[in-house]
Amino acid sequence: MLKGTWNYPSHIEAGSNSLDSCVEHCMALGIRRPMVVCDPGLKDFDFIETLVQSLKGSELDACLFSQIQANPNGDNVSAGIAQVKQNRCDGVIGIGGGSSLDAAKAIALAAFQSRELWDFEDVGNNWKRVQEDKVLPCIAIPTTAGTGSEVGRASVITNQERQVKTIIFHPLMLPKVVILDPLLSVGLPPKLTAATGMDALSHSLEALCSPSYHPMAEAIALEGIRMVADYLPRAFSNGQDIDARMQMLVASSMGATAFQKGLGAMHALAHSLGALHNAHHGMLNAILMPYVLVANKSQIQEKMARLARQLDLSDQSFDGVLTWILELRKSLSIPHALSEIGIDGTDAERIAQMSVNDPSAGGNPILFSAEQYQQLYMNAVNGELIP
Ligand SMILES: [Zn+2]
Structure with a gap:
């Protein structure tokens, strides 16, 4: 125990x-x-x-x-x-x-x-x-x-x-x-287990990618991600799995400890979308995650290779991590596109401007312009995983 x-x-x-x-x-x-x-x-x-x-x-x-x-x-x-x-x-x-x-x-x-x-x-x-x-x-x-x-x-x-x-x-x-x-936490239904667990993952992932100098936070983020990888699927498929529930509670605390280092575009967009749409914060981060990673790709390749080694992925590169996240999302029944939860992008200009101004935007590896946020948002609406 x-x-x-x-x-x-x-x-x-x-x-x-x-x-x-x-x-x-x-x-x-x-x-x-x-x-x-x-x-x-x-x-x-x-x-x-x-x-x-x-x-x-x-x-x-x-x-x-x-x-x-x-x-x-x-x-x-x-x-x-x-x-x-x-x-x-x-x-x-x-x-x-x-x-x-x-x-x-x-x-x-x-x-x-x-x-x-x-x-x-x-x-x-x-x-x-x-x-x-x-x-x-x-x-x-x-x-x-x-x-x-x-x-x-x-x-x-x-x-x-x-x-x-x-x-x-x-x-x-x-x-x-x-x-x-x-x-x-054993009574938490699978859908909420998945959405909240992906929020914990997004905290560690954005903290890891954030460019500020904070090796302590990076170490916590890397292990926090490893724990989500190992235990979120278990907690999702069997809510009574006490060890998995325990590890996810700790992984969640680790994510929030790590993000003193900074968050990024996932949270900048999720905060903006959460203010205008009735959608779960963790679910928004889960859907946005791969699109933001792809948009940041040029700046995070070394870190994603490090993460891939930590997760012992067969492809130890950015693409290996991206594939892992896409498969994890699928296994947790998380939709691929924002359109699948009723977000159609008609507010793209407003969301883009709100995201630029969000306090989390400053932690992203690339300081996206409003135009870039708009493009990123529309990619996530339409399910288009392109840079
Ligand atoms: Zn969050």
């Missing part, structure tokens, strides 16, 4: 039933009145009830807040903050997918600040506005293996007024404790 306790990049408890350690971690962090944050879909799962009862049974005055929607917005965070204040909570436990974890981290950051949440948008030195002694400790417990929000120092919260997804950042948003319990 796979089990581990690590202190990098945060304190991580990995293994079946590691959820049981939540009480002792609350105690160690000085949390006596935790608020558990999840989404309404998760609220009735047994493990939420078990968690809340185990906290209460240990004389922690726990409460549950389950009003987090997918792509959480400012209202969700405000409602959570109101409950924190009402119950005089002194810590936050986020459990669920990336949305719940992002919301939990934002609530913990902003609950007792004198400024409003948007003042901490990840622009310039805004993060220095945070009164650090008022940030609540946060414990993160992911139930999906994809975003890696549990090891991230930022949250994406939608600002409804401005109609934009806003990145809120502060180093203290990195959860103090991360619990990776594979038993919590």
